[in-house]
Amino acid sequence: MAGTPIIVADAVSKKFGDHQVLTRVTLPVMERDVVCVVGPSGSGKTTLLRCLALLETPSEGRVVMQGTAISTPGQEKPVKAAARAVRSDIGMVFQHFNLWPHMTVLENLIEAPIRVKKLPKDQAVAIAERLLAKVDLSEKRDAYPARLSGGQQQRVAIARALAMSPKVLLFDEATSALDPELRREVLLVMRQLAQEGMTMLVVTHEMNFARHVGTRTAFMDRGEIVEEAPGAAFFDAPKTERAQRFLQQFEE
Amino acid sequence: MFKYQFRWDTVWGSFDFLMSGLQMTLVISAITLVLAMVLGLVIALMDMSRFAPLRWIGVSIGEVIRNTPILVQLLWVYYVLPIVFSVRIESLTALVIGLSLYQAAFISEVYRSGIQGVPKGHREAAQVLGLTPTQSFFRIVLPQAVRMTLPPLASNFVQLIKFSSLGAVISVSEITRRGMELSATNFRPLETFTFIAVVYFLICWPLAMGIRWWERRLQAR
Numbered sequence: 082m083a084g085t086p087i088i089v090a091d092a093v094s095k096k097f098g099d100h101q102v103l104t105r106v107t108l109p110v111m112e113r114d115v116v117c118v119v120g121p122s123g124s125g126k127t128t129l130l131r132c133l134a135l136l137e138t139p140s141e142g143r144v145v146m147q148g149t150a151i152s153t154p155g156q157e158k159p160v161k162a163a164a165r166a167v168r169s170d171i172g173m174v175f176q177h178f179n180l181w182p183h184m185t186v187l188e189n190l191i192e193a194p195i196r197v198k199k200l201p202k203d204q205a206v207a208i209a210e211r212l213l214a215k216v217d218l219s220e221k222r223d224a225y226p227a228r229l230s231g232g233q234q235q236r237v238a239i240a241r242a243l244a245m246s247p248k249v250l251l252f253d254e255a256t257s258a259l260d261p262e263l264r265r266e267v268l269l270v271m272r273q274l275a276q277e278g279m280t281m282l283v284v285t286h287e288m289n290f291a292r293h294v295g296t297r298t299a300f301m302d303r304g305e306i307v308e309e310a311p312g313a314a315f316f317d318a319p320k321t322e323r324a325q326r327f328l329q330q331f332e333e
Numbered sequence: 334m335f336k337y338q339f340r341w342d343t344v345w346g347s348f349d350f351l352m353s354g355l356q357m358t359l360v361i362s363a364i365t366l367v368l369a370m371v372l373g374l375v376i377a378l379m380d381m382s383r384f385a386p387l388r389w390i391g392v393s394i395g396e397v398i399r400n401t402p403i404l405v406q407l408l409w410v411y412y413v414l415p416i417v418f419s420v421r422i423e424s425l426t427a428l429v430i431g432l433s434l435y436q437a438a439f440i441s442e443v444y445r446s447g448i449q450g451v452p453k454g455h456r457e458a459a460q461v462l463g464l465t466p467t468q469s470f471f472r473i474v475l476p477q478a479v480r481m482t483l484p485p486l487a488s489n490f491v492q493l494i495k496f497s498s499l500g501a502v503i504s505v506s507e508i509t510r511r512g513m514e515l516s517a518t519n520f521r522p523l524e525t526f527t528f529i530a531v532v533y534f535l536i537c538w539p540l541a542m543g544i545r546w547w548e549r550r551l552q553a554r
Contacts, residue, residue: 169463179454193462
């Protein structure tokens with residue numbers, strides 16, 4: 082794991098009013114890494130992800146992308162400019178999909194490439210069609226999101242994020258809002274991406290995914306990273322008591 | 334009941350005269366609706382602006398207009414504006430200005446709830462994909478807000494048709510004014526104003542029913 086990380090949370094703290102959500106969290110994500118962040122709800126996983134997605138500003142610390150600070154508490158001018166430059170290199174998949182309901186599946190996919198990357202429409206459409214085939218939804222090209230199942234919507238959302246060819250893809254509990262039988266199809270797509278070498282940071286409750294697909298697992302509790310271990314090691318031999326107790330819940 | 338000899342022929346005899354008034358009523362309502370939709374958006378954007386003075390102006394305009402009677406506003410536009418700006422304002426122009434402002438204040442509220450009704454996640458998705466706040470507003474938020482606001486806007490059109498009758502007071506020759514003129518020559522207010530009320534009803538009622546049906550359909554989706 083040599084070289085510069087793609088994206089790093091560097092001693093990031095986040096406070097909402099008096100409530101300390103993150104305390105000096107440091108988490109580098111290397112190229113082709115699939116870092117899974119697990120932990121009880123309210124442990125700050127989502128806030129950490131939102132800081133990396135530039136949806137929240139850290140109260141302390143900074144977010145660094147390939148050596149350049151892109152988010153700091155002061156949001157100074159050069160930092161903001163750097164953030165704008167790498168904005169679409171950071172993709173995000175949300176728990177509630179957040180597809181735009183007034184646009185068809187295809188329109189959802191080509192909107193950002195056309196408006197942000199200024200791609201010609203036919204090129205954007207070609208990319209979108211290729212990605213839809215990849216998530217196995219070619220036949221839904223002209224459907225509106227409301228006509229799709231949750232699992233299908235989330236696969237479209239993944240394709241939409243991929244359409245900007247991001248360098249890192251953040252998943253915020255991407256399967257939590259789905260019925261168990263719909264989770265599989267989304268997890269399969271995520272697994273396929275991981276195998277293709279996509280750099281991913283995955284906040285999840287899917288322990289099997291973290292164990293078998295993740296290259297590293299970070300365990301968070303009360304706003305801190307308590308334990309971090311490569312791949313399955315975290316699950317086979319959790320070191321801290323907190324992690325052991327957390328993992329026990331999944332054993333029954 | 335008292336004996337009354339109905340003379341509906343006095344109304345039929347002036348049918349074309351009254352209908353030209355109706356035409357005026359509908360034209361005024363349509364123009365005003367368009368102006369009010371644009372003005373309403375401006376006020377709504379000011380209300381939600383991050384720039385405090387702009388927000389303050391937007392909110393004040395809205396509050397003043399919503400909390401004074403429309404008739405007083407019309408009289409004010411017709412009689413006071415010409416004095417302040419020393420220009421001549423046609424009664425028709427005054428009516429359109431007054432009604433547009435009045436409706437804009439209400440429509441701005443419709444827009445605001447429509448805009449705030451768009452889930453935050455939709456904007457965050459746009460932000461993460463790199464769309465600018467302006468692109469996100471015009472491509473993601475506004476189209477959704479407009480869809481939600483279409484039925485309330487249509488209801489506003491019905492309201493405008495009725496409110497435009499106030500133009501009679503500043504002698505705009507819409508249908509109510511025509512009725513006043515007619516009854517002053519045929520001395521048949523009962524027939525004349527009943528006919529006019531029926532005309533308003535026949536236009537507004539189907540519209541209102543249609544909107545209710547439309548709203549139910551949108552909710553069902």
